[in-house]
Amino acid sequence: MEDEQRRDSHEPPLAGAWDQWGANREVPMGRTGRLRPVMSGDSEGRITADELLGRVARGDTEAFAQLYDQLSGAIYGLVRRILRDPAQSEEVTQEVLVDVWRRAAKYDADRGSATAWIMTIAHRRAVDRVRWEESSAAREERTARQTFAAAADPVAEEVETRLEHEQVRRCLGSLTDLQRESVRLAYYGGYTYPQVAELLSIPLGTVKTRLRDGLIRLRDCLGVAR
């Protein structure tokens, strides 16, 4: 019964989804040379994801609920962008969140922010799901190339229209076309770099380089580090 309710509400309302991210619009420029947690400097006095995750590690379910409220939208949005299918995306989002609960004590603040840790788990899970499905599908039919070509345009388009985060949008705009396309297809599209090379008809080495220098340029533009 609960299952059916869930299927009815698959299409999420987009309007207002950004309100809860308001605190992220002002991103502090790095000055000290240390990495800054993505969620730090909350102007509304909200508890940071790093602090919440520390409490979650000690079994605090209330902190987990707050963490859910802060990050479930980003997890779901990312997973959904990669998988497309709403039911699968919901399933993977749930797996990711339960995984965060299970592994909270393994989080090491020396190795990055809690948000980055959680998004790394989310991206990996979504991509694992994609690769898994492709590997079994690939055995049945060898039309991968066509599938990639067909999927390419909608991915780029969706990113274009739904990227509401002004700063990220602006910074993506500062990349070269090849950098932007490589980052989009790999990160939002869940493609491997050889697949990206195929889609963009560029050499493998070029994709690797564009992914790296594209992300470095994004990093500098967003003031994430340095």
Add this chain to the structure above:
Amino acid sequence: MRPDIHHLTGAYVADALPPQEELLFERHLEECSLCAAEVRELRETTARLALAAAQQPPPALRQQVLAEIGSVRQQPPPVLSLPGQRRARATWLVRVAAVVVALAIIAALGTVILRQQDRIDRLQASNTEVTEVISAPDAQTAVAKTGGASGLVVYSRERNAAVFSSSGLADLPSDRIYQLWAIGPSGATSEGLLDYSNGRTEPAVAQSLAGAQSLGVTAEPAGGSAAPTSDPVLVVPLPA
């Protein structure tokens, strides 16, 4: 090792490396602190891309997730930290507690330190073998998933060896260990015990694979078994 391996940081944080290259890069990452620092920074960057993609999940999901964690046990924090892996923001109290716990563990299992050293030695010894198999010209990859666990096999028929690694396996009680088996029509042959931490097993080399059709993992009593005593928790067929 290829000269441009440093340039893989971007593809790595985007999870865009094919399994073999990912394995090679993670190996490189352990030795390259510059790469590790860059990976950290780029992960903060891709996290921003994730935040920018946020969408409201179905409202019912919140209750489902909160209900599910009520029946999921959390993993313990790492206590015996490896050299160079300083626990963040540890207060003196935590440090003292860690030492007390460590002493208790050492007292209980005098072999822990020895085994740790043994593990490092084995890792170093297997490092070359792993790289040799992975970079063999005829190396083929297979992935398989059982439950929440996924396994990766890189198999070289020419070398009659395969590298096995996995993620998503559950933590075991301290008296159990994961063991790797080569499985064929005539039964299962032990390929040794797996080093498990944080849901992953270290890449292990399986040898003498004549007749084997797949590699499988079982949970066995500490020390391992001569023959599997339980059903496999993960099975990966060898690539044909």
